[in-house]
Amino acid sequence: MNQLTSALAVISMMGGLITGSQVMAEPFKVGVCYDLSKAYTFATPQVSQAAMDLAKLTNMKGGIGGEPVEVIVRDHGNEPQRGIECYNRLSREGVFVFDTLSTPVSLAILPRAMQDERILMQSLVGRGDAVDGTVFDWVYPVGPTYWGQAANDIGYIKQLHDGDLSDVKVGYIYFDYPFGQEPIEILETLAEKEGFELLLYPVPLPGSDQSGAWSKMRRDKPDHVISWMLGGAHVVASKEMQRNRIPMEKYISVNWLNEVDIANIGAKAATGLKRGTNVVGGLDVPLRTEIISELYDTGQGSGPLANTQDVYYNTGLAMYSIIFEAARRAVELEGLPITAQSYKAGLETLEKYDANGLMAPITVTSEDHGGGGKTRIEMWDGETWVPQTDWISAYSDVVWEVVKESSSKYEE
Amino acid sequence: MFYRLSGVHHANYVSDSRIFKVPADRNLAVFVLLFGLAAPFIVPSLYLNSYMLPWLIWTAAALGLNLVTGWAGQLHLGYAAVMAVGAYSAIHAARFGVPWEFALIIGGLASSVIGSLFAFAALRVKGLYLALTTLAMQFVMDWVLTHSPTITGGSHASLQSPTLALLGQEITSDAGYYYVAFGWCVLVTIFMLNLKRTGLGRALVAVREKDFAAAILGVNSFYYKILAFATSSFIAGVSGALLVATFFFLAAPEQFSVNVSIQVLAMVIVGGLSSIIGSYFGVALILLVPGLVNGIVAGGSLSLGMQINVETLAHIPNAVYGALIVIILLIEPLGLGKLYGNIRDYLMVWPFDQLRK
The missing domain is CATH 3.40.50.2300 (Response regulator)
Incomplete structure (x- = not known):
């Protein structure tokens, strides 16, 4: 019996070798x-x-x-x-x-x-x-990561205010759901560190009703609005902004905002709108x-x-x-x-790889699987996206602190 | 010919209240049970692991919902929320160091308590109003889960489940997970099969048919409704915990969201209200058919050499699946369980009933 099985094993292995060599281009x-x-x-x-x-x-x-x-x-x-x-x-x-x-x-x-x-x-x-x-x-x-993106948005706002955020109000409008809640921790940490005022505006899924958030925003008058929403919710947001006379320039979206959303907002009406991104748009x-x-x-x-x-x-x-x-x-x-x-x-050998100018250069190492987490802010000028910053990764020490704190819980 | 009814007589109550009144049914059940036991050795691991295992756990869960919806007649739209309670309490208990056997029971009891607490409030209303209040429970639970990082495990809302260990034995193999799911599903099935024969089962049916008529007969309908909610919640809780421990390996709120609740209800309705075998079929249809049809459509278009856009390819199975549900409910509104019953009835004395016609 044993001989038989071993013979069978040999035959099947040979079969594997033969077919393996036939199909070279696996x-x-x-x-x-x-x-x-x-x-x-x-x-x-x-x-x-x-x-x-x-x-x-x-x-x-x-x-x-x-x-x-x-x-x-x-x-x-x-x-x-x-x-x-x-x-x-x-x-x-x-x-x-x-x-x-x-x-x-x-x-x-x-x-x-x-x-x-x-x-x-x-x-x-x-x-x-x-x-x-x-x-x-x-x-x-x-x-x-969303944490890195949010930190980069704050880095960009800091650039706009010449490095002083002490009198700045930053609004954060987000889906009241893990996707939108994720950056809050890092924004709060940064608010404490940089001294800006963080205002939170949760919006229920799927974001079709935002009127409460925006009318509250009209009263609060934040200098910038960071938005963690998707698809149609951007369109709703833009309508609410027009209604509440909040200029489009204040809106900084997460990377999930595309040409379809721009078309739905209206290419002209969307002028001034910004988004964080890790790829070159256009x-x-x-x-x-x-x-x-x-x-x-x-x-x-x-x-x-x-x-x-x-x-x-x-x-x-x-x-x-x-x-x-x-x-x-x-x-x-x-x-x-x-x-x-x-x-x-x-x-893990990828170093400063940007796919021929397609995206933020990434450097993956065995410690950092995110590749550096660089993004930039682009602005819609009515026809196309205009970069507002270089590829930046701001506050990476703060971001990594949050990452480490969270990842250490995985193996518990 | 198939059922060999000759000589099958039930001359006393004990004999008449057997689970399987016809030996052929019992033999079929034994055969299925043996197949289930042998499955890890027969069925390829892909099918064992990604089809049979979730199928069995969801069947156990659907049977629990069937208890409250099919037997007691109370529409429940928040079943996934109850499962979530069980899953999260069991995992937290296990992470705290409680042995899994007790963690599962803690999960079940926690679900039971929350499920019946809610039922206390919800049972003041009936029918569609009750359905809406249970839906509210689902939304409350969704909100609680997405807003309490301590329960759901940090800002990513994913909670790792510790390795399942039962009776001092760590379970890590595909076959091990399968047997746990199989054991639980068999246990719930046996419970449900026996429920039919007990006073509790009959009281639940009386409540379902007309609760004030039941009250006239001396059946305390409120008590039995609560009991149905508590029992089904216990089943839901343990099923939810097992689902995470043997299949997902981590709990996330999306696994217990409102569409999951509706899916379980669909499983029960397509399978057939208060039909046990129907629950098996219903779960198979709702849970497994989308993936299977997807595979068939993808394989078919590939072998026919058709250039179909991936998006179209993804939507064809959905259309087929939707059409299947509609067709099945058109053919037999009482669900797949009744469809099986029709076939069984037809074959019961076949071919001798043909002689008469």
């Missing part, structure tokens, strides 16, 4: 488990289209280390159990790099990815303290131009052209440039095939 796969049908649809079509376009472009140029890349896009409808199913299914197909673009799903996958030693990319979503690589070995929230991005000429002009685009004229498309390009660049580094470092270990090593 692609590098990225599991894109996205919410394409429920809450995150304001951004996922553009981001997933960017991922597919970038994969096509990479393959046209010969792939990574001679192997093709593949992005496997699946819908999880923002339901944790379907996200877990997607993760389980794809990880059995040999995928070890995952991206969810959904906070609930990212949270649900995180313990599994940590245990199975697979890479969980979670740019812009999920728990922000995962930037602490000493605790979260396998989680890479490359890009700014159409004049080298990578995007290349994709348009190589793919869309020859009819090979992965979706409608309109989706590419959106800052979330640039966000997607940035996220996947990082993912593919890390794979390239992994091949350079340890050769083919790419494994989760070598991929991790590849990610």
